[in-house]
Amino acid sequence: MGVGHPRGEPESRGDQLGRVVDPPGFPGRVVHCAGQLPALPEQQPLILNTGTRRHRTNATQRPPREPSRIQRLGHVVLETRAFLRALNWYLDTLGMIVSDFLFLDGQRDRGPTMAFIRCDQGSTPVDHHTLALHLGPGTGYVHSAYQVTDLDSIAAGGEYLAERGYRRSWGIGRHIQGSQLFDYWRDPDRFMLEHFADGDLFSRDLEPGWAPMSASGLAQWGPPVTRDFLGANPSPAKLREVVTALRGDNELDPARLLGLMKAMSS
Numbered sequence: 001m002g003v004g005h006p007r008g009e010p011e012s013r014g015d016q017l018g019r020v021v022d023p024p025g026f027p028g029r030v031v032h033c034a035g036q037l038p039a040l041p042e043q044q045p046l047i048l049n050t051g052t053r054r055h056r057t058n059a060t061q062r063p064p065r066e067p068s069r070i071q072r073l074g075h076v077v078l079e080t081r082a083f084l085r086a087l088n089w090y091l092d093t094l095g096m097i098v099s100d101f102l103f104l105d106g107q108r109d110r111g112p113t114m115a116f117i118r119c120d121q122g123s124t125p126v127d128h129h130t131l132a133l134h135l136g137p138g139t140g141y142v143h144s145a146y147q148v149t150d151l152d153s154i155a156a157g158g159e160y161l162a163e164r165g166y167r168r169s170w171g172i173g174r175h176i177q178g179s180q181l182f183d184y185w186r187d188p189d190r191f192m193l194e195h196f197a198d199g200d201l202f203s204r205d206l207e208p209g210w211a212p213m214s215a216s217g218l219a220q221w222g223p224p225v226t227r228d229f230l231g232a233n234p235s236p237a238k239l240r241e242v243v244t245a246l247r248g249d250n251e252l253d254p255a256r257l258l259g260l261m262k263a264m265s266s
């Protein structure tokens with residue numbers, strides 16, 4: 001897909017198969033067999049003492065107070081009014097497979113309204129999701145997530161961002177779908193980004209999970225999910241978006257909108 005390498009390397013290292021546009025209109029670029037780049041310098045995982053497992057003795061723990069060193073782009077989340085059409089396009093066109101579906105409480109028979117999808121690399125385990133799509137009144141980017149070494153790197157990196165005008169949107173916690181340790185931030189332009197570590201890796205063999213969508217169901221532990229993270233802060237622009245979505249020919253209707261609002265507060 002048309003996501004550049006974190007260091008801005010061109011995608012010309014693989015075969016360019018062409019430019020594509022998915023049903024909601026997000027442009028992409030398909031690249032086959034992109035070459036492997038040398039690994040970025042990364043923070044070393046800490047040696048942890050865990051109860052009776054004493055891995056570090058006669059040595060202190062001094063995690064560096066430094067910005068998180070990004071290992072790679074992990075996933076992107078998009079919101080769309082054409083959720084099922086978009087999902088089927090990614091499954092049919094790029095051969096992606098579903099890790100988890102979320103549905104609205106009481107509306108499971110109408111199908112899912114969110115899907116976490118992964119690349120199909122057969123028996124090779126891959127990220128639980130490279131892309132997540134959810135139904136909503138908006139259209140576009142929600143957040144992108146960058147892998148860092150571990151929990152200490154997430155926390156120290158967060159302090160660095162806070163000192164430089166970034167605002168924490170939600171975190172630190174551990175997700176349910178994908179299991180990642182997460183920390184969400186908004187940059188000074190309000191773009192949301194996520195630092196994550198320790199996510200699930202699935203091969204092709206696992207079947208999709210199904211769960212009801214709820215705000216409290218987004219994390220195993222962590223602070224309560226914020227309205228900022230959910231994009232639920234009321235504003236004239238948000239209201240216009242909802243009205244436009246309900247009037248248009250798309251998958252959002254009053255019952256689904258009510259279901260989404262209920263999910264955000266449950």
Ligand SMILES: [Fe+2]
Binds near residue numbers: 075077143145194
């Ligand atoms: Fe995420």
